[in-house]
Amino acid sequence: HAGKPVRVSIAVNGQRIRLYMDQAKLFDLPRAFEPANLRSNFHFRAAELLPAPQDGFYIANLRIAETGLDARSQLLKNGRFSTTGIYFNANSAEIKAESAGVLQEIAAILNDNPTLGITIIGHTDSDGEEAHNLQLSKARAANVKTVLCERYGVAPDRLKTDGAGEQAPVADNGTPAGKAENRRVEFVKR
Structure with missing residues (x-):
């Protein structure tokens, strides 16, 4: 991948860690971390690049986000998962690039459970x-359905869509934080 930007997504939930490069899941380790050990940093290195770049490598657009409940557990065990991690342009259905991690996770759940x-x-x-x-x-x-099908290979007949507009708020629409919580996407098991 020398000279080519690569999108890396890392998801940590409890003991589980998942790592994606571009669209492909490279690792899904359910027991990567011991519960008693505190992890407070990440290290990046380009050890596999031959020849090694003379000026190193660059990391851009690094975002660290706290995750809530594990999507896999919520969807498979409880039958539903709600996320504010799928972002859209204002007053538009166009999905922003920073939504890739959540979309990859949902696609992985669907692809692992045919x-x-x-x-x-x-x-x-x-x-x-x-x-x-x-x-x-x-x-x-x-x-969201289109992206899951076209980019991640989910069969269209497994997905239905609907919208509730503003009719099912989970927070106060009178505050910016409340509005952000209400702008969400739910995935409900059928």
């Missing part, structure tokens, strides 16, 4: 007209 079918439900905050928000939430759910 009989699992889900309904994708989009939600919005209360800004704008109610009818527009309902259509926007449906378009966002449909775009």
